[in-house]
Amino acid sequence: MNIDIIAVGKIKERFFDEGIKEYLKRLKVYCNMRIIEVSDEKAPEKLSEKERLEVMHSEGIKIMNKIRKGSFIITLCIEGKQFDSLEFAHYLENLSISGNPSITFIIGGSLGISEDIKNLSNLKLSFSKMTFPHQLMRLVLVEQIYRVFKIMKGEPYHK
Numbered sequence: 001m002n003i004d005i006i007a008v009g010k011i012k013e014r015f016f017d018e019g020i021k022e023y024l025k026r027l028k029v030y031c032n033m034r035i036i037e038v039s040d041e042k043a044p045e046k047l048s049e050k051e052r053l054e055v056m057h058s059e060g061i062k063i064m065n066k067i068r069k070g071s072f073i074i075t076l077c078i079e080g081k082q083f084d085s086l087e088f089a090h091y092l093e094n095l096s097i098s099g100n101p102s103i104t105f106i107i108g109g110s111l112g113i114s115e116d117i118k119n120l121s122n123l124k125l126s127f128s129k130m131t132f133p134h135q136l137m138r139l140v141l142v143e144q145i146y147r148v149f150k151i152m153k154g155e156p157y158h159k
């Protein structure tokens, strides 16, 4: 299975970086995963709503340019659909059985993600109603994808 994660912004904290790298290493036997980083737009700390939308729009264009053609697009956002890990595993398993060439997960930057990207997504996925920083979200996502493969293969990990 080809899985892309398109993420806005860099991983700056070493402890997130190490965790993400560990799961990417573990995932190598299960899938072909690429992490594609797009740069975040430089923005002042205080932004008007109009400026915030403009930043997210510019980041959205960079994201769009990186989406693999024909990919099933899953955008992470707080208001999306919530799954438990077993449901998420079955959902991804069905996607792979239905012959999708790839799955693309999208994680927004510190300001969030544009409506354009949300609207072109096949699924909006929420990990809870709480807001997580984008670096932590990337770590949680790779861990949950690893968990999905362990569940799909019936291998011990999930309880």
Ligand SMILES: C[S@@+](CC[C@H](N)C(=O)[O-])C[C@H]1O[C@@H](n2cnc3c(N)ncnc32)[C@H](O)[C@@H]1O
Pocket: 075, 076, 077, 078, 106, 107, 108, 109, 110, 111, 112, 113, 125, 126, 127, 128, 129, 130, 131, 132, 133, 134, 137
């Ligand atoms: C710091 S958050 C952005 C917060 C922004 N105020 C918003 O409402 O989207 C950065 C990114 O992490 C992801 N994210 C954060 N919390 C999430 C959650 N509970 N479920 C799904 N994605 C989340 C989203 O992709 C979001 O764009």
